Amino acid sequence: MTTELFDLEVSLNGETIQKQIPTHLMLVDFLRDVLDLTGTKEVCGEGECGACTVLLNGLTVDSCLIFAVETHGSQIATIEGIADDETISRLQQAFIDHHSVQCGYCIPGMILSGEHILKENPHPSRSEVISAFAGNICRCTGYHKILDAVEFAHQEDHS
Amino acid sequence: MGKPLPQYMIDIKKLSGMIGIQISGTEVRIGALTSVEDIRNNQILKRHFASLTQAAEQFAGVQIRHRATIGGNICNASPAGDLLPGLYAADAELTILSKGGYRRQSIREFIIGPGKTTLKPGELLYNIHLPITGRNSKFYKLGLRQSMAISVVNLAISWESSSAGAFHFSLTSGSVAPTVVYLKHFADAVNSSPRDLDTFLPLIDKDISPITDIRATSDYRRKVLKNIVRHELKTILEAPVV
Numbered sequence: 001m002t003t004e005l006f007d008l009e010v011s012l013n014g015e016t017i018q019k020q021i022p023t024h025l026m027l028v029d030f031l032r033d034v035l036d037l038t039g040t041k042e043v044c045g046e047g048e049c050g051a052c053t054v055l056l057n058g059l060t061v062d063s064c065l066i067f068a069v070e071t072h073g074s075q076i077a078t079i080e081g082i083a084d085d086e087t088i089s090r091l092q093q094a095f096i097d098h099h100s101v102q103c104g105y106c107i108p109g110m111i112l113s114g115e116h117i118l119k120e121n122p123h124p125s126r127s128e129v130i131s132a133f134a135g136n137i138c139r140c141t142g143y144h145k146i147l148d149a150v151e152f153a154h155q156e157d158h159s
Numbered sequence: 160m161g162k163p164l165p166q167y168m169i170d171i172k173k174l175s176g177m178i179g180i181q182i183s184g185t186e187v188r189i190g191a192l193t194s195v196e197d198i199r200n201n202q203i204l205k206r207h208f209a210s211l212t213q214a215a216e217q218f219a220g221v222q223i224r225h226r227a228t229i230g231g232n233i234c235n236a237s238p239a240g241d242l243l244p245g246l247y248a249a250d251a252e253l254t255i256l257s258k259g260g261y262r263r264q265s266i267r268e269f270i271i272g273p274g275k276t277t278l279k280p281g282e283l284l285y286n287i288h289l290p291i292t293g294r295n296s297k298f299y300k301l302g303l304r305q306s307m308a309i310s311v312v313n314l315a316i317s318w319e320s321s322s323a324g325a326f327h328f329s330l331t332s333g334s335v336a337p338t339v340v341y342l343k344h345f346a347d348a349v350n351s352s353p354r355d356l357d358t359f360l361p362l363i364d365k366d367i368s369p370i371t372d373i374r375a376t377s378d379y380r381r382k383v384l385k386n387i388v389r390h391e392l393k394t395i396l397e398a399p400v401v
Contacts, residue, residue: 048307050222059196059225066226070170113221134306135220 006069012037013081023069028052030068031078039079039108050136053109054078060116062135079108082115091115094149102140109136114150123154177230177285180204189287191230195242196221198229208289210245210296210315217241217300220307230284236270239334243270244315245298247331247339249289256285263288270338294319294329297395299387303374310334311375312384316391326353326396330388335367335380342366342388349392356392360385 004023009016012035019034031037031054043051045064052063055077082089091114094100101107110133117124117132124132129150130143138146171177177192180201187203198204199215218224218241232242233253243266251266258281266287269276278284296317302308313333320326327350330342343366348359369380 047219047223050220053222056225060222061225062222065223067168067170070172116221131216131306132221135222137307 006072008068008072010071010073011075013077021068023067025068027054027063027066027068027071027076031063031076037078037080041105041108043105048137049106050109050113051106053112053136055112055116058116058119060113060135077112079111082111089115091118091150091153094153095146098145098149098152100141100145100149106136106138106140110138110146114146114153118150118154124150126151171283172228182291185291187289187291189229189289191233191284191286192228193230194225195219195227195229195232196224198242199224207291208245208249208296210248210298210317211242213298214241214245214300214313214315217298217302217305223307229287233266233270233287234276234278234284236272236274236276236338238273238337238339239310239313240339241298241300241310241313241333243339244313244331244333245296246287246289247341248296248315248317248329252288252290253284254286254288255282257282261285267339267341272337292319295395297391299391301383301387309374312369312380312387314384314387314391316395318395326350328353328392328395332367332384334374335369335384337368340366345388353392353396356389356396360389363388 005020006023008021009018021030021034028040028042031040040054040063041051042064043049047062047065050062053060054063056071057074083092092111113133113136117129121128126147129147172192174192177190179190180193180203181188182203187207195215195218198211205212219227229242232240246266253264253266253269255262255264255278264277271277294317296315298315300313301311303311310333312335315331316328318326318328328346330346331339332342333339342363344362345359348362349356363385364381367381369377371377
């Protein structure tokens with residue numbers, strides 16, 4: 001197979017990025033290997049675990065299942081775009097406060113899924129939160145502290 | 160991993176004319192590129208085709224539902240495809256687009272085996288048409304876990320009832336044969352005498368031919384499908400008529 005190249009332009013975490021990339025490059029590899037944004041993790045590589053979750057035009061997707069060229073002209077947000085140099089998001093702080101992180105490998109994906117549900121539905125029920133995390137697997141925490149953090153983040157939002 | 164990449168791939172996901180759900184005359188029309196998450200959240204489908212909504216709710220996880228399309232679920236033609244029993248139960252018809260024009264075919268004729276459809280080179284599944292009939296429907300999925308699971312057995316039931324207590328059921332099941340099948344022998348019997356459904360359950364075996372795979376044995380599938388059918392039909396039969 002010959003390698004075809006494509007001139008990709010995307011808005012990544014609010015910044016316009018232009019790169020020439022091979023057409024068969026997966027989005028997760030584009031983020032990690034080309035742009036050095038290693039906050040996005042690849043674990044299963046087949047859409048089962050959600051560690052590589054990013055936002056594509058505001059919707060959570062598995063970046064291991066998408067060719068980078070498919071995102072041409074789109075907006076992408078990664079974990080690097082959730083916090084800036086000064087502050088972290090309310091949800092990230094809630095993860096810290098609730099000790100929701102153990103090995104940490106699933107957490108960038110968890111944060112993006114959490115930010116997405118809170119944007120779609122600012123006051124989700126516990127069962128709605130569980131269903132929102134159906135595509136994110138964690139092998140350390142047993143999930144309860146992650147769910148607690150999301151619940152706390154939206155209750156805090158209430159007050 | 161998996162199959163080698165073909166030499167060329169064409170991304171059709173941004174063809175906006177093939178995305179969306181609308182009522183058109185006496186049918187609901189779904190563009191083939193409509194995402195499973197949009198199917199899950201759509202109020203027209205929730206009202207007229209609850210089994211599809213319920214199947215979409217249990218479909219993979221959010222990230223997959225944002226990318227997966229109804230057209231992909233149909234053309235993938237998996238015996239376990241979760242949207243398929245509801246589409247069969249709704250007597251879905253498909254329009255298929257090619258350079259020469261359109262052709263229309265029912266989903267039960269379109270899917271001919273595991274991974275096999277009548278789609279020819281140069282053809283594209285364009286729209287899914289669901290006639291609005293006023294029938295009720297529901298979906299049941301048995302997987303090894305609640306999310307991100309391939310069905311061990313799935314089932315869609317479509318039915319209407321009269322105030323006189325007569326029922327007319329149609330049952331379609333996946334993961335129990337090379338394609339989704341109608342449980343026709345059983346449905347015919349139970350429609351003539353709904354209260355005797357227990358005695359008719361063995362008729363289900365006439366329409367299914369499950370295999371043993373990593374998810375379940377053939378015998379388990381035969382047994383559990385009957386249990387699911389019995390439970391679901393009793394729930395419907397015992398509900399107060401509204």
